Amino acid sequence: MSAGKKVWLIGNSSEKSQKTLTKLSKMLQAEKFILDDLNPEIVISVGGDGTLLRAMHMYEYQLERVRFVGVHTGHLGFYTDFVESELPKVVEALKNENPAEAVHYPLMKVVVRFDDGYQVERHVLNESTIRRASKTMVCDVKISGSLFETFRGDGLSISTPTGSTAYNKSIGGAVMHPRVEAMQMAEVASLNNIVYRTLGAPMIVAKKDTITVCPAKEDDYSLTFDQLTFEYKNLKSIEFSLDGTTIAFANCAHTSFWERVRNSFIGEVK
Known part of the structure; x- marks a missing residue:
């Protein structure tokens, strides 16, 4: 009623x-x-x-x-x-x-950690992206704490299943049903040549795992939480997970x- x-x-x-x-x-x-x-x-x-x-x-x-x-x-x-x-x-x-x-x-939890110990926690419905403002972004990508690759390119997008139909789809990611309890990481214009190598394909990461991005020490990173955009300095890491929210x-x-x-x-x- x-x-x-x-x-x-x-x-x-x-x-x-x-x-x-x-x-x-x-x-x-x-x-x-x-x-x-x-x-x-x-x-x-x-x-x-x-x-x-x-x-x-x-x-x-x-x-x-x-x-x-x-x-x-x-x-x-x-x-x-x-x-x-x-x-x-x-x-x-x-x-x-x-x-x-x-x-x-499902929503995705994003934990942003800074060099001084401060951290920011947010949840996103679609995706979170990280880029550098002007130059190529370099970062280590860890899956559940283990180093997977060193990424070089314009940026990374980590999306929820429902967010898979948003920016993720426009950069070549797969469409996922919300009942699939997983995150998806898609590359934005990665560098792949004889010197630099990345997977070069979208990744589906299970709910039990975390994705941690550890960017190189630069002062012009742009991080989005859905449509919200923030400029950050002194980033230590950004961790993505499905925490049940x-x-x-x-x-x-x-x-x-x-x-x-x-x-x-x-x-x-x-």
């Missing part, structure tokens, strides 16, 4: 998204939903996949109790189940939504993963 259920809406800056957000907000309040930005049970993203990612990071430290729903206001989004013309369906689905039936996708999507006519892939990249099959 909707009575007392706490929701919050996050939209992008487009006029269509803002109008959709306002309309949906009024419809939800008419059905006795409570608008609560501090302690929501359900966060509704109105916009595109970028808006959903932003919403996830806004509530990154409340993921154990927050569920997400996506409403797309452009073309069909990968993380969205509804378009702006389906707002009555959104309200009805949320009224009947059962928290126990939420659909969970997930994002929950409210099961409101939830679209299956392979249907999302087909809709996003292939379209109607004749």
Whole structure:
């Protein structure tokens, strides 16, 4: 039932998204939903996949109790189940939504360690990438603590199964189903010649393992957590793992993963 259920809406800056957000907000309040930005049970993203990612990071430290729903206001989004013309369906689905039936996708934990002992911990839904700002990046890549290779190239992208369809796919990575408990590391323009050698292919790394990138001592590294970008100096290592943390999507006519892939990249099959 909707009575007392706490929701919050996050939209992008487009006029269509803002109008959709306002309309949906009024419809939800008419059905006795409570608008609560501090302690929501359900966060509704109105916009595109970028808006959903932003919403996830806004509530990154409340993921154990927050569920997400996506409403797309452009073309069909990968993380969205509804378009702006389906707002009555959104309200009805949320009224009947059962928290126990939420659909969970794995997140990847990223631990950034610095030379002075300070560290930053984040979770990502799609991927994390590391690059140098101007020159070739050199780093050691370790798998569960053992040196695997010394990478030279433009950068590395480490993605979740759901993130495999994002930047990872554009640089030649494989598409992975979210039920595959693994990470994927893909190279960005690696150097492979008689002097420098890397694997030269995407790697699927099991849940039990960690990927640790130890960059050379430079002061112009760029590190992303999904769409968030940070510039770092004095990096010691970046460790990637699957620690069991997930994002929950409210099961409101939830679209299956392979249907999302087909809709996003292939379209109607004749």
